[in-house]
Amino acid sequence: xxEQIRGFVYKxxxxxxxxxxxxxxxxxxxxxxxxxxxxxxxFLENDFSIKIADxxxxxxxxxxxxxxxxFLAMKLQxxxxxxxxxxx
Amino acid sequence: MEKPGKFSxxxxxxxxxxxxxxxxCSKLKDDVFHTLRCQGGVVGISGGxxxxxxxxxxxxxxxxxxxxxxxxxxxxxxxxxRILAQKLADKFGVKTVVEDISLxxxxxxxxxxxxxxxxxxxxxxxxxxxxMKIGIRADSIEKDxxxxxxxxxxxxxxxxxxKRLPVNEYLQIVAASNLKQRxxxxxxxYHAESLHYAVLGTxxxxxxxxxxxxxxxxxxxxxxxxxxLYKTQVYQLARFLGVPxxxxxxxxxxxxxxxxxxxxEFFYQLPFEEMDLLWYGWENGYSSEAVAKELGxxxxxxxxxxxxxxxxxxxxxxxxxxPIRDY
Numbered sequence: 001x002x003e004q005i006r007g008f009v010y011k012x013x014x015x016x017x018x019x020x021x022x023x024x025x026x027x028x029x030x031x032x033x034x035x036x037x038x039x040x041x042x043f044l045e046n047d048f049s050i051k052i053a054d055x056x057x058x059x060x061x062x063x064x065x066x067x068x069x070x071f072l073a074m075k076l077q078x079x080x081x082x083x084x085x086x087x088x
Numbered sequence: 089m090e091k092p093g094k095f096s097x098x099x100x101x102x103x104x105x106x107x108x109x110x111x112x113c114s115k116l117k118d119d120v121f122h123t124l125r126c127q128g129g130v131v132g133i134s135g136g137x138x139x140x141x142x143x144x145x146x147x148x149x150x151x152x153x154x155x156x157x158x159x160x161x162x163x164x165x166x167x168x169x170r171i172l173a174q175k176l177a178d179k180f181g182v183k184t185v186v187e188d189i190s191l192x193x194x195x196x197x198x199x200x201x202x203x204x205x206x207x208x209x210x211x212x213x214x215x216x217x218x219x220m221k222i223g224i225r226a227d228s229i230e231k232d233x234x235x236x237x238x239x240x241x242x243x244x245x246x247x248x249x250x251k252r253l254p255v256n257e258y259l260q261i262v263a264a265s266n267l268k269q270r271x272x273x274x275x276x277x278y279h280a281e282s283l284h285y286a287v288l289g290t291x292x293x294x295x296x297x298x299x300x301x302x303x304x305x306x307x308x309x310x311x312x313x314x315x316x317l318y319k320t321q322v323y324q325l326a327r328f329l330g331v332p333x334x335x336x337x338x339x340x341x342x343x344x345x346x347x348x349x350x351x352x353e354f355f356y357q358l359p360f361e362e363m364d365l366l367w368y369g370w371e372n373g374y375s376s377e378a379v380a381k382e383l384g385x386x387x388x389x390x391x392x393x394x395x396x397x398x399x400x401x402x403x404x405x406x407x408x409x410x411p412i413r414d415y
Contacts, residue, residue, distance in 0.1 A: 027233055028395065033403035034234035038255035041236070054225070054252060059232035 001076075002069045008043050009065060012036065022065040037062065044068075050075045095378040100320045100364055105328045108321075112313050113149035116288075119311050120150050126286040126310075128154030130279045132272055133184070134343060135172030137335060138314060139290040141322050144180055144329040145313050146288050152181040158279055160272045163190045163199065164346040172335050179332060185279065189271045196271070202264035205257040210241045210249050217244040219347035222253065222261055229358070229392055234399060242347050265344055269305025277308075286310040292322050294360075294367065298397070299404020307407065318368065319360040358393070370394045 026032040061071035133139045157177040161170050177184045203215040219242045224235040240250040280287045289309025296315045301307040369379035376390040
């Protein structure tokens with residue numbers, strides 16, 4: 001999962017992997033701008049079949065590759081739990 | 089960087105408006121007649137504060153007889169804009185021409201390209217009866233991320249639906265809408281060239297520095313007389329120059345989408361009086377603590393605004409760049 005996120009970041013920012021580590025602050029350091037955020041949301045929603053709520057859009061969840069990976073893991077876990085619940 | 093003293097709410101008030109106006113007028117006259125070697129100027133007037141002050145300054149500088157005001161409404165324009173623009177031109181004795189650009193925009197498929205993207209997100213949207221706009225949420229500055237845009241449709245019955253815009257639809261709506269500013273720029277240059285006049289652009293300091301303009305649209309001009317002025321100062325000049333009160337009292341809007349939308353809602357996220365002071369504080373190296381104290385903000389909010397300004401200036405640099413030629 002983290003590898004996919006790294007791949008997405010390198011590909012969309014045309015950056016060399018050695019220039020971005022997992023803790024690099026993607027927005028603070030100007031690697032991602034508003035277009036980067038929009039692309040990132042689309043990538044996560046489409047490739048991992050999750051829905052990102054407006055309230056989840058903050059730097060804690062999207063600030064770095066590590067933050068994105070933790071957020072995604074949480075979303076996938078929640079999705080899995082919800083899928084196991086009986087329909088009401 | 090040298091700071092001009094303690095940070096205070098009245099730092100941006102021009103002490104000598106007469107002198108500022110005289111300096112802008114003197115430079116503009118020299119720029120139009122000598123640097124650009126033109127015989128006059130054209131200004132696109134919308135009934136908004138920025139174009140009104142630009143026209144008023146230009147009339148004082150190069151003479152109303154050497155000036156043409158171009159009013160360019162289109163299907164989504166507020167009808168009041170045209171009336172106010174005419175009133176302004178009459179006040180300063182400037183000739184006008186009205187060019188409705190709706191048919192040109194139809195030719196570019198501006199409306200249909202935009203509406204196609206809107207319908208992909210809100211399928212119930214009917215462009216014939218409903219209104220739409222895009223904008224950012226007021227709380228987005230708190231998120232410490234660049235803002236994302238939301239599409240809002242106001243249905244004919246008064247109900248509204250709002251959704252976050254995905255990347256493709258956002259890009260399509262913005263690209264289609266920017267045809268409006270670029271069509272206006274083409275029309276301005278038509279009139280300018282046919283009279284051997286210069287195009288006088290209307291962006292203020294915030295629009296230029298935060299990238300709130302369309303490259304080769306409203307950003308396409310030969311001179312921009314108010315590009316160094318904060319919005320607070322633009323209003324100060326408006327009062328000094330005698331711009332009609334209805335224009336001064338109007339809420340600044342984009343006048344781009346069919347639904348009413350303030351500039352604050354579309355782009356700035358803050359009332360301009362506060363944004364002016366924050367920007368001044370940031371630009372002149374004032375501490376977040378001093379600015380927060382004066383504005384009654386938390387220090388954290390000032391820091392977030394400073395970061396937002398830095399990000400905007402960096403990410404919009406390409407808009408202010410001339411074509412890269414050093415190959």
